[in-house]
Amino acid sequence: MNIKQRNVNVAALGKVAVLMGGDSAERPVSLMSGDGVLKALLSKGVDAHAFDPSQRPLEDLKAEGFSRCFVALHGRHGEDGTVQGALELMGIPYTGSGVMASAVAMDKVMTKRVWVAEGLPTPQWRLLPLGQHGATVVRNVPDALGLPLIVKPAREGSSFGVTKVAGYSGMLEAVTHAAQYDPDVLCEEFIDGEEVTCPVLGDGDDAVALPVIRIQAPDGNYDFEHKYHSDDTRYLCPSGLPAEEELNIQRIVVAAYRLLGCRGWGRADLMIRASDRKPFLLEMNTSPGMTGHSLVPMSARAAGLSYEDLCLHLLAGARLDSTRAAQD
Numbered sequence: 001m002n003i004k005q006r007n008v009n010v011a012a013l014g015k016v017a018v019l020m021g022g023d024s025a026e027r028p029v030s031l032m033s034g035d036g037v038l039k040a041l042l043s044k045g046v047d048a049h050a051f052d053p054s055q056r057p058l059e060d061l062k063a064e065g066f067s068r069c070f071v072a073l074h075g076r077h078g079e080d081g082t083v084q085g086a087l088e089l090m091g092i093p094y095t096g097s098g099v100m101a102s103a104v105a106m107d108k109v110m111t112k113r114v115w116v117a118e119g120l121p122t123p124q125w126r127l128l129p130l131g132q133h134g135a136t137v138v139r140n141v142p143d144a145l146g147l148p149l150i151v152k153p154a155r156e157g158s159s160f161g162v163t164k165v166a167g168y169s170g171m172l173e174a175v176t177h178a179a180q181y182d183p184d185v186l187c188e189e190f191i192d193g194e195e196v197t198c199p200v201l202g203d204g205d206d207a208v209a210l211p212v213i214r215i216q217a218p219d220g221n222y223d224f225e226h227k228y229h230s231d232d233t234r235y236l237c238p239s240g241l242p243a244e245e246e247l248n249i250q251r252i253v254v255a256a257y258r259l260l261g262c263r264g265w266g267r268a269d270l271m272i273r274a275s276d277r278k279p280f281l282l283e284m285n286t287s288p289g290m291t292g293h294s295l296v297p298m299s300a301r302a303a304g305l306s307y308e309d310l311c312l313h314l315l316a317g318a319r320l321d322s323t324r325a326a327q328d
Contacts, residue, residue, distance in 0.1 A: 006312075006313055006316045006317070008312055008313075008315075008316045010044060010045045010046055010312075013046055013047070013067070013068060013315060013316070014047065014066075014067030014068065015047050015049070015064075015065055015066050015067050016041060016046055016047060016048040016049065016066065016067070016068055016069070016070060016315065017048075017049055017050075017051040017061055017066040017068075017069045017070070018034050018037050018038045018041065018048055018049065018050055018051060018069075018070045018072055019034070019051050019052075019053060019069050019070065019071050019072060019073050019078070019083065019094075020033065020034020020035070020037075020038075020050060020051070020052060020072045020073065021034065021052035021053070021054055021055065021073070022052070022053055022054050022073045022074075022075070022076075022077055022078045023053075023054040023076075023077055024073070024074065024075030024076040024077060024078060024079075025075055025076075025156065025160045025181060026074035026075035026078075026157055026160070027054070027075075029074055029289055029291060030072060030073050030074045030075075030078065032289075032291040032292070033072040033074065033289050033290040033291050033294065034050060034072035034073075034290075035050075036290050036291060036292070036307070037070055037072050037290050037311050038050055040307055040308040040310075040311040040312075041070065041308075041311055041312065041315065043308055044308055044311070044312050046312070046315065048070070049066075051066075051069075053073070053077070053078070053083065058083070058086050058087075058090070059090075061087075061090060061092055062090045062092065066092060067092070067093075068092060068093045068094065068315065068318040069087060069092055069093070069094040069095070069318065070094075070095050070311070070314065070315050070318070071083065071084075071094050071095050071096050071287055072287070072290060073287060074157055074287055074289065075156065075157050076106075076155070076156075078287065079102060079105075079106055079157070079285075079286055079287040080102055080103055080106035080107075080155065081098075081099040081100065081101075081102040081103030081106070084096075084097070084098055084099045084102050084321075085099045087320070088320055088321055088322060091320065091322075092320075093318040093319045093320050093323070094318050094319075094320075095264050095265070095314045095315060095317065095318045096263070096264040096265060096266075096286055096287055096314075097260075097261070097262045097263050097264060097266065097286040098261070098263065098320075098321035099321055100261055100321075101260050101261040101262045101263065101286060102286050102287075104260055104261075105260050105262065105266070105283075105284045105285070105286045106155050106286070107154060107155050108152070108154050108155070108186050108283050109125070109127050109154050109184065109186055111260065111283060111284060112125060114259055114260060115256055115259065115281055118255075118259050120252060120255060120256055120259070120281055121252070121278065121279060121280050121281060122280055122281045122282070123150075123188050123189040123190075123191055123271070123280050123282070124144075124145055124188070124189040125145070125186055125187060125188045125189065126141055126144060126145060126186075126187045127154065127184060127185070127186060127187075128141070128175060128184070128185040128186075128187060129183065129184050129185075130179075130183035130184065133175050133176070133179055133185065135172050138171045138172050138175050139168055139171055139172070141171060141187045142165075142168055142171065145187060145188070145189045145190075146189065146190070147165065147166060147167060147168075147190075148164055148165055148166045148190045149164075149165050149187055149188060149189060149190050150162065150163070150164055150165070150187070150188040150189075150190055151163045151165055151171070151174035151175055151177075151178050151185060151186070151187050151188075152178055152185070152186050152188065153178045153179075153181035153182035153184070153185065153186070154182050154184035154185065154186045155182050155184070156181045156182055157285065160181055161177055161178040161180060161181035161182070162178070163177055163178065164190065175187075188282075191271035191272075191273050191280050192273065192274055192275070193271050193272045193273045193274035193275075193277075194214060194215075194271070194272045194274070195214075195215045195217070195269070195270070195271055195272075196212050196213060196214050196215065196239065196241075196249060196269075196270050196271075196272060196279075197212070197213050197215065197267055197268065197269050197270070197295050197299075198210065198211075198212045198213070198249055198250060198253040198267065198268050198270070198299070199265065199266070199267040199268075199288065199295065199296040199299045199300070200253060200254055200257045200262070200265065200266050200267070200268070201264075201265050201300075201313070201314075202263075202264075202265075203263040203264070203317075204258065204263070207254050207257055207258060207262075208254070209249075209250035209251075209253050209254050210296070210299040210300055210302070210303050211237055211238060211239065211246075211299050211302045211303055212237070212239040212241060212246050212249050212250065212299075213235050213236065213237040213239060213295050213298060213299055214235070214236040214237075214239040214240060214241065215233065215234075215235060215236075216233065216234040216235075216236065217232075217233045217234075218232050218233070235295065235298060237298055237299055237302045238302065241272075245272075245277060248279065249270060249272075249279050252270075252279060252281065253268040253270070253281075256268055256281050256284060257284065260284055262284065262286055264314060264317055264318075265288065265296065265314055266284055266285060266286050266288065267284070267285045267288040267295065267296055268281060268282075268283070268284050268285075269281075269282040269283050269285070270282055290307075290311070296310070297310060
C-alpha cells in the first residue's frame with residue numbers, strides 16, 4: 001500500500017463548502033459526517049463553511065464565490081450523481097466520484113450487473129420492480145435464492161429498509177418495508193460468514209486499497225443502530241485475516257472501484273463465505289460516512305493518515321468530470 005500524500009497549499013483551496021444534510025433518509029448521518037469534516041478542515045486552516053442543500057439553493061454556491069465542495073452528503077440527491085451534475089454545470093470542483101460512477105454505484109442492481117459482466121463475485125439476486133410486489137411473485141423468490149435471504153431497497157444506504165428473511169412468511173412484509181424507500185426492491189442471496197469493508201483512495205491506476213476492517217456486530221446484525229449509535233459492534237483493524245486473504249480482498253475491491261469509474265475515494269462492503277472463505281462484493285459507497293463510528297477514517301488511521309489529513313487529502317483532490325476528460 002502506497003498512499004501518495006499531497007503537498008497542499010491551503011490558501012489555494014479558496015472558499016470551501018462542506019455539503020451536508022440534504023433531504024435523503026440519511027440526513028442525520030450526513031450532518032454528523034459534515035460536522036466532523038468541517039471541524040477537520042478548519043483545524044487545517046481551510047476557509048470552510050457548512051452548506052445544507054435542503055435549506056438553500058445550490059446556486060448560492062456560485063453566487064457566494066465557493067471555489068470547491070467537499071461532498072459529505074449520503075444517499076439520494078447527494079451520492080447518486082444529482083448534486084455532482086449540478087456542480088459540473090456550475091463548474092465547481094467537488095470531492096469523490098463523478099456523475100456516472102455516483103449514479104451507477106448508488107444503484108445496487110446496476111452495480112451488480114457491471115461487476116458480474118467483468119467476472120467479479122457478488123451474491124445472486126433478483127430484482128422486484130414496482131408492479132412485482134404481489135404475494136405470489138414475492139413468495140417464489142426464496143425458491144431461486146434459498147433461505148435465509150436479504151431484502152433491501154435498490155437505491156438506499158445506512159441499512160435503511162434492509163431485512164434478513166428467514167422464511168417464506170416473512171417475504172411480503174420485508175418487500176413492503178423496502179419499497180417504502182425505493183420502488184425497486186433487491187432480493188439477495190444471504191452469504192453466511194464474516195462482514196468486512198475496505199476503503200479505496202485515488203483514481204484509476206493510482207487507486208490504492210486501505211487496510212481491511214472486519215466487523216463483528218451483536219448476533220451478526222449490522223443495522224443502523226449498530227452502525228452509528230451502539231458501542232457493542234467491534235471493528236478489527238488490522239483485520240486479523242490471513243495476509244493472503246486480505247490482499248485478495250483489496251485486489252477485488254480496487255478492481256470493483258475502477259470498473260465503476262470511481263475516483264477520489266470510496267468504500268466497498270463485502271461478505272466472506274465461511275464455508276470456503278470466498279469474498280463477495282455487496283456494494284460500493286462513493287460518499288462514505290465520516291462520523292465518529294465511520295470506517296474510512298479508522299482504516300486511514302491504520303495506514304498512518306489522520307482524520308484531519310484524510311479530509312485535506314480528499315479536498316485537495318476535488319475536481320470536475322470535465323477536467324478529467326480534458327486531461328485524458
